Amino acid sequence: MKLLRYGPAGAEKPAIVAQDGTVRDLSGVIADFTGEVLSDAGLARLAAIELATLPQVSVDRIGACVPRPGKFICVGLNYADHAKETGKTPPEEPILFMKATSAVVGPNDDVEIPRGSKKADWEVELGVVIGTRAKYVSEADALNHVAGYCVVNDVSERAFQSERGGQWTKGKSHDTFGPTGPWLVTRDEVADPQNLALWLDVDGVRRQTGNTNTMIFGVAHLVSYISQFMTLEPGDVIATGTPPGVGMGIKPEPVFLKPGQVMTLGIEGLGEQRQQTVEARD
Structure with missing residues (x-):
């Protein structure tokens, strides 16, 4: 469905x-x-x-495919090529951080560029929506706790994320930094979450092309792993990491978002998103 x-x-x-x-x-x-x-x-x-x-x-506007989740959990550096383009060593265990749930918006809503932003960036990601409570679940049983999958744009402000001290959360949590949807595709319609093509364009230029088969840690491992540290509840969303091609990794000079641009992105079988960037509102 x-x-x-x-x-x-x-x-x-x-x-x-x-x-x-x-x-x-x-x-x-x-x-x-x-x-x-x-x-x-x-x-x-x-x-x-x-x-x-x-x-x-008839549908004029599509909202996020799940109501504001109790938790929006993100996985960092989960594609080896993405880790390489950021100059980081691929992690030995999943890197986890949180995105504020107030960042969640519809898949085609405007994305705000925060005040003072100089390094706003894009990240197409496979989103995993939890369907049944998961605590200390095994990897073999992990996917049974998944309701389905969706497209997530893990929009990020790199300077806020990495140059302002503390954790990554403040670079990930501005209002509108979590477009989610258009659909929640139930897990029975996704034969293999580890074989889905992902892509993202900015102003019609292809920036990201990837496949979930190059994840360092697959969906089953991530659900099991995260459940060892916190209980996953129905409606929680896990953004599983992004393939290479983010703005900060472009050579010879990084490219970042500014107001007036358009991001289009999608995942095989899970639909597409389209966002226009705008100046931050009050």
Whole structure:
């Protein structure tokens, strides 16, 4: 299933994409994609619905495919080529950091360039949405705790991230720095999360091309690993790292975002995003 949320920011409704490409409203069946809805049983109930009985709707705006997650966990330097372009040694264990959940926006919403920003950057990433509670889960069982997958743009401000002291979080958490969606594609429709093509363009120029098969730590390992340190709850999102081609890695001079540019990005089978960069608002 392809699940999405549509409507004005803060008033999104749940919906599903039918086989014929039409969007069908789910708000008469569920309130939103939270808690029990993302469990295997909850998703099975949605899969059993005859979609032709649901209202067909037109969509002007797509929201983030899950409501604001309890946790937005990111994995750093999880592609060896990306680690190399940043001048870092590939890690021996996953590098974890948090992105503020207030950064989450829809896949086609504007992305703000923060005040004082000089090194705003892009990162296409595979997002993993947790469906059932995971604590101390084994790698063999880890994917059973996943509801599905989505596209994430882990927008970053490199100077805030690496030149202002402390952890990476403040370079990752500006409002709008977490476009998520368009869809949550349930795990039954993703045959192998370790074989998905990713890409990102800026102003029509291809900047990132990659495949999840070059991850250092795969999805099952990441879910299991993270669950050793914190309980993963339904609706939590894990952004699993980015392939090479980020702005900070461009030679001979890095290239960074400024207001008035357009990012387009996508992942095989999971849909596409499009964002325009704008000056930060109050």
